[in-house]
Amino acid sequence: MITEIAEAFQVESNAMTNAAVEQQGSAALLAHSASLARQLEDFEAAVIRRGRAQGESWEELASHLSISAERLRKKWSSDKLNRRLEQRASRTTSSASNPLSGPASLPRQRPGGPLGPPPADVADPDSDPPGTAAGATPRSPHQHLAAALSFLQTQGDRPLRVLEGHAGISPSYVSRVLAGERRPSWPVTMALAEACGEPPSTLYPLWRVAHGQPVDVRVTTAEQAAEEFHRFLRSLHLAAALPGPDCLARLSRRHLSPSDITQVLEGRSVPDWPTAARLVVALQGRPADIRPLWHAARTLPAPPQHTTSMYADAFG
Structure with a gap:
C-alpha cells in the first residue's frame, strides 16, 4: 500500500504542476492541494502501521516528524490507523469503479x-501520437x-x-x-x-532521472546547463515518439507556437519558465525534473573568455 500511495501522490503532484503551468483557477489549485494533503496523511498512516508491525518504537517513528512519541501514539492508535486506511481503500475502490474520478495510482502500461x-x-x-493527448x-x-x-x-x-x-x-x-x-x-x-x-x-538524462539521480550534477556554467537542458528536452521528445511542432503546439493548447517549439528543440534558446514548463507538459514530462537545469542555464555565469593581450609594438 505504501508504494501505491506514493505513486498516487506522484500523479496528483504532476497534475497540480500542470494546473499551475496552465494557470488554472484558485479553486482547481486548492483542490489539488487538499488531495495531496489527504494522501500525505494516508502515507503517514501506512508507514506508521508498517513500522509498528516491524517492531519500531513510537520514539523512533516520532523523531522524524518533530512531535513527541506520546502525541504520535495518540494520533495513530490502532483503531485510527485501521479506520484511515480502510477509508483510503474504499476511496480507491470507488475511483476504480468510476472512471470520471481519475486514476487512483500510476497507470501500469506498456510504454512502448x-x-x-x-x-x-x-x-x-504533426498528428497527435497515441498516448500524448491533451490532458x-x-x-x-x-x-x-x-x-x-x-x-x-x-x-x-x-x-x-x-x-x-x-x-x-x-x-x-x-x-x-x-x-x-x-x-x-x-x-x-x-x-x-x-x-x-x-x-x-541522448538517453542519459532519462536514465539518470529514472534512477533518482540529479540531472545537473556536472553543470558549472550556463553554457553547460543549456546544453544539458536541451539534451533533456530531446530525450523527452524521443520518448514521445518525435511529435512535430504543430502537434506539440496543439498539445500546449496553443500557448506555444510551432516556431517557438522548433527553436527550443533545436537548441537555439533557453526560453522563459512558462514556455519551458508547457513544452515539458506537452511531452508528458514533469517540469520539476528539468527545472534545475533551466534555472542553472539562466543564472550560472558564462564560461570565462580566454583572450591574449599583445603589445602594440608587436605589430611593428
Whole structure:
C-alpha cells in the first residue's frame, strides 16, 4: 500500500504542476492541494502501521516528524490507523469503479506499445501520437526511459534477438525493459541504444532521472546547463515518439507556437519558465525534473573568455 500511495501522490503532484503551468483557477489549485494533503496523511498512516508491525518504537517513528512519541501514539492508535486506511481503500475502490474520478495510482502500461510510429501509409509527423493527448497523465521517469527505448526498437525494426545479443541479456529481460517493468543499468541502456543506432548520450538524462539521480550534477556554467537542458528536452521528445511542432503546439493548447517549439528543440534558446514548463507538459514530462537545469542555464555565469593581450609594438 505504501508504494501505491506514493505513486498516487506522484500523479496528483504532476497534475497540480500542470494546473499551475496552465494557470488554472484558485479553486482547481486548492483542490489539488487538499488531495495531496489527504494522501500525505494516508502515507503517514501506512508507514506508521508498517513500522509498528516491524517492531519500531513510537520514539523512533516520532523523531522524524518533530512531535513527541506520546502525541504520535495518540494520533495513530490502532483503531485510527485501521479506520484511515480502510477509508483510503474504499476511496480507491470507488475511483476504480468510476472512471470520471481519475486514476487512483500510476497507470501500469506498456510504454512502448502506444508509442510506435503510425503505419507508413498514414504517417503524419504533426498528428497527435497515441498516448500524448491533451490532458494525458504525465509519465513517470522510468516510463519515459522505457518509451524511448521501445520507440527506438520499433522505429529501427530491431528484432529482440539483436538487442539481446548486443546487450548480453535475455530476451525476456529485454521485453521487460521495453515494457517499463525493469529499470536497466547504464551499461545495458548504452548497449540497447547503440544496437538501435542511437547515441547513448541522448538517453542519459532519462536514465539518470529514472534512477533518482540529479540531472545537473556536472553543470558549472550556463553554457553547460543549456546544453544539458536541451539534451533533456530531446530525450523527452524521443520518448514521445518525435511529435512535430504543430502537434506539440496543439498539445500546449496553443500557448506555444510551432516556431517557438522548433527553436527550443533545436537548441537555439533557453526560453522563459512558462514556455519551458508547457513544452515539458506537452511531452508528458514533469517540469520539476528539468527545472534545475533551466534555472542553472539562466543564472550560472558564462564560461570565462580566454583572450591574449599583445603589445602594440608587436605589430611593428
